[in-house]
Amino acid sequence: MAAKSKKDLLVENAILAPLDWVDERTAAVRGTKWFLFRNVPRDISWAQTLGSAALTAFIVMAVTGVILAMYYEPSATIDPVSGKSVAYTSIESITNELTLGWLVRGMHRWGASVFIILLFLHMGRVFLFGAYKYPRELTWITGVLILAMGMLMGFTGYLLPWDQTAYWATVVGINLNGTAPFAGPWLAQFLAGGPEIGSDALAKFYALHMLAIPGALIALIGVHIYLVTRLGVSSPPWSGEAAGRERPAVEPAGARAGLVRGSGGGD
Amino acid sequence: MARDLGELNREDFARYKDDVKKEGKPFFPRAIFHDTVMSLVVVGIIVALAAIWYYDAGDTPEGEGLEPGILGPWYTEPADPATTNFVPRPDWYFYFLFYLLRIFKWPETVFIATVGIPTICLILLIGLPFYDRRRERRPLHRPVAMVAAVLTILSMAVLTWKGATAKEALGSELVLLVPSWAEEQGFVGNEEAEKGAKLFAESGCLNCHTYLGQGAGNLGAPDLSEVGATNDAAYFVQYLTNPAAYGNTVMGSYSYLGAENLAALGEFLAASKGTSGG
Structure with a gap:
């Protein structure tokens, strides 16, 4: 056995050893390898990138959202200097004064629409490919819940600029909640936080928008991606002879070699 | 088998x-x-x-x-809670819901649009893998699923488009109708009622209610053209101050308009006895 060079020793001590130490306790390295070094069907292409595109939009929302939270103040109290509410004033200063604040706010505002569109497209693709069928039922259900949570993010986030559009759309929204049987009126009263929608409602929407719903959303996305990795990406249903059909019991000799054929996703 | x-x-x-x-x-x-x-x-x-x-x-x-x-x-x-002439408009991906409200606009049916249809859609979506249990995945061999998908996409598109282009009753335009309302309802010269009519047009009442063929009919708000036939001005002032006391939890309180304005609105509503009954 040749003596290890100094460089090899350095790499081993500085990088591999700590990684091994972490992996021994968490299986994080094995998990990452399991996620990255797996095979996917040969014939997947652009249609199957919509899910990761939605994930990218979500990451954009998370990053811009954290930056906005550093400068935004969820208060409907009137600012004595500007004569406008504190929330509205902070949105004005993010848009007008903060360096690139307009870009951060604009990306958050429009990223929401892009996220929702991508979720719908992704869902449409999964439906068209019949990819919600066995064994991917739970992947589909977490996906539907992600869509519902995404819509709730849109509803709670719409109020935060505390301008006329935000305010009146939310007044209607809360009244709509109130029409639901059983919990409806209670929920509407809780959200409004009083006879008139003001700082109480703003604080509640803010907490839901940046703590509760994103928490649920991140957990659901985690489960969704775990399931996709565990069960594999389904191939297009029209790929080769495999889709939805049994294959001939005995394959002709040599049929596998050189036959360009889909990998029979999920059948 | x-x-x-x-x-x-x-x-x-x-x-x-x-x-x-x-x-x-x-x-x-x-x-x-x-x-x-x-x-x-x-x-x-x-x-x-x-x-x-x-x-x-x-x-x-x-x-x-x-x-x-x-x-x-x-x-x-x-945001200004005192101006009710602002037309509420959600983000675009809620337009379909927004328009459903106009279809199911009667009080007994509002919950169909607000809760009923969304809940049914959610249950149908979540349940999809359980009621569609066939192994077949090729679109052309799943005619029912494909027709359902096309119908869903079409109805969502139409509802979103209708919601986006829905005409709203704008306060600035409605105010021009006040003289014709006074004539039809027969309160010409009643200054208090005319002032109330102006407030009625400007305060966004017609974002939900309808009056002499104008207005949106949102959220199941009733037609007010003949509302004065059954009640007097004092009743309307009390109702506007606290609709919840009359079992109306959808409509908010209008007490912020002030006693003077509420009195004018009450006078106007009481004077609205409808054109047919005279």
């Missing part, structure tokens, strides 16, 4: 796993490459939308960015 569905499904999936293992392509770097390109496009589109939104909005005397560009203004005027 002898073997059950679960067994067949498991066999299919075992074949799939075997195929992918033997003939699939590596996720890293092959699939990741497509994903990365797509993600860059997505970020590019988001940045482009933000830039168009920011630079296309103009300034008005009231402030910067209030003049809407093609993607709307930076923000609208500060």
Whole structure:
């Protein structure tokens, strides 16, 4: 056995050893390898990138959202200097004064629409490919819940600029909640936080928008991606002879070699 | 036919796993490459939308960015609970719900639009893998699923489009109708009632209610053309001050308008006895 060079020793001590130490306790390295070094069907292409595109939009929302939270103040109290509410004033200063604040706010505002569109497209693709069928039922259900949570993010986030559009759309929204049987009126009263929608409602929407719903959303996305990795990406249903059909019991000799054929996703 | 569905499904999936293992392509770097390109496009589109939104909005005397560009203004005027003439409008992906409200506008049916249909849609979506249990995945061999998908997409598109283009009753236009209302209802010269009618037009009452053929009929709010036939001005003042006391939890209180304005509104509503009954 040749003596290890100094460089090899350095790499081993500085990088591999700590990684091994972490992996021994968490299986994080094995998990990452399991996620990255797996095979996917040969014939997947652009249609199957919509899910990761939605994930990218979500990451954009998370990053811009954290930056906005550093400068935004969820208060409907009137600012004595500007004569406008504190929330509205902070949105004005993010848009007008903060360096690139307009870009951060604009990306958050429009990223929401892009996220929702991508979720719908992704869902449409999964439906068209019949990819919600066995064994991917739970992947589909977490996906539907992600869509519902995404819509709730849109509803709670719409109020935060505390301008006329935000305010009146939310007044209607809360009244709509109130029409639901059983919990409806209670929920509407809780959200409004009083006879008139003001700082109480703003604080509640803010907490839901940046703590509760994103928490649920991140957990659901985690489960969704775990399931996709565990069960594999389904191939297009029209790929080769495999889709939805049994294959001939005995394959002709040599049929596998050189036959360009889909990998029979999920059948 | 002898073997059950679960067994067949498991066999299919075992074949799939075997195929992918033997003939699939590596996720890293092959699939990741497509994903990365797509993600860059997505970020590019988001940045482009933000830039168009920011630079296309103009300034008005009231402030910067209030003049809407093609993607709307930076923000609208500060929230003001005292002005009820603002037309509520949700974000575009709620337009379908917004328009459903106009279809199911009667009080007994509002909950069909607000809760009933969304809940049914959610249950149908979640339950999809359980009531569509066939192994067939090719679109052309799933005619029911494809027709259902096309109908869903069409109805969502139509509802969204109708919601986006729905005409709203604008206070500034409705005010012009006050003289004709006074004539039809016979309260010409009653200054208090005319003042009330003006307030009625400007305060956004017709965003939900209808009156002599005007208004939206949102949220199941009733027609008020003949409302004065059954009650007097004092009743309306009390009702407007606290609708909840009359079992109306959808309508908010209008007590902020002040006693003087409420009295005028009450006088106007009491004078609205309808055109047919005289």
